[in-house]
Amino acid sequence: MTDYIVAIDLGTSHITGIVGEKNADGTFSIVACETENPNSCMRRGNIHNLDDTAGHVGDLIKKLENHLKGSYIDKVYIGVGGQSLRTVDHVEGKDIAEGAAVTKDDIKELRERCKRYVPDLQDVLDIAPAAYYLDGRREPKPVGVPCKRFETHYKLVVGRASVRRDILNSIRERAKKDVAGIIVSPLALADAMLSKEEKELGCALVDFGAGVTSVCVYKNKDLLHMSIIPMGGNLITRDIASLQLTEEVAEKIKKEHGSAVWQKEGEGEDISVEMEGANRKIAVNDLNAVIEGRAKEIVENVYARIKEVTELKSLSSGIVLAGCAAELKNLPELIQDKCKVKVRHSAICEGLVRGSDHMLGDPSRMLAVSLLLKGTESCVSRPSFVDTKTENVSKTDTNGDETQKTTGSPPPVDTGKKKNRKLSFIRDLFNED
Helix, strand or coil: CCCEEEEEEECCCCEEEEEEEECCCCCEEEEEEEEECCCCCEECCEECCHHHHHHHHHHHHHHHHCCCCCCEECEEEEEECCCCCEEEEEEEEEECCCCCECCHHHHHHHHHHHHHCCCCCCEEEEECCCEEEECCEECCCCCCCECCEEEEEEEEEEECHHHHHHHHHHHHHHCCCEEEEEEEHHHHHHHHHCCHHHHHHCEEEEEECCCCEEEEEEECCEEEEEEEECCCHHHHHHHHHCCCCCHHHHHHHHHHHCECCHHHCCCCCEEEEEECCEEEEEEHHHHHHHHHHHHHHHHHHHHHHHHCCCCHHHCCCCEEEECHHHHCECHHHHHHHHHCCCEEECCCCCCCEECCHHHHCCCCCHHHHHHHHHCCCCCEECCCCCCCCCCCEEEECCCCCEEEECCCCCCCCCHHHHHHHHHHHHHHHHCCC
């Protein structure tokens, strides 16, 4: 059977499920993509209500199965990007015998040691590719190179132990679906959106979500830093709602009229808003002054996270934006003004997905597509049926007549004998003797 991968993005503003067919050349073809509104069961990228999340995931899986022509989804990959996630440094090393060189077994041994490492009060959710050092010098291809001391430097993605526990409790125990794997969403997105050249030259991927903003920084192909800022587009919406608007109306006018730089838009203009059957006027300048205040705070945090690990001017490939909240008008200009590097929106790299071009640049679906690309196990099965029928076997009866008998089926009925028995029964019934 064809390998179908199923991935679910547990987002704060939407839960997205996707099914993809893995092709022989390693690319994917999108089979189905569906969305559920989480209704506050997700908060800042974490599961808040186990039962509600399980219900939404169950409904989402049923929608996806409708596209699978009788097949069933047995397990799913789950993306995580909650506010507790961050990278920590970890080093493993060993001495190499005099005159000997580093081997593949040395790399495997240190990798296994790293997997056994458990940080205090944290759960390791992923391990980024290691950087190798021989006698203190960086070496991209250590196998076969002699040295005295061999070290592997890892970036561990850690989070609260409750992250994994809540996913398993909600998806496996309540929704009754196995979890094929837990994928760190920001790293999956970076691998899908950033080219090898961008990672080598230096690049930061900033994903502006509804509940959180993630920052991944790369240089010389290495992951330097990954962290989650517990602020996103929902905070801007709530700030707008302070203008005596509902959050639904606030979200709508943010998308239609909002700007991260208020002086550039709407000087002297008003927005007509219908509230409780009456029209209200909101000054565009007032709206965007509120938006800019919160947007600047988020950008300041992004700037600080990047500056912790590298000078921004060293990021030759600049900053790449993703996420629905990144669609806010003039946000790239605000970031560029602060960080002094080029800033742009991007999409899933070419050559990873066949067709479905409309999804590759859709900020509401890019993360789900990125998770799909990380899947390796087939998640879909077809129902099994027990066939009790066998081929018809010819058999000759005692009178020399040939009859047909099918295993598991009743023998054929002699309709003539049956009719005679019925007539005899009627005669006996009315025979007074």
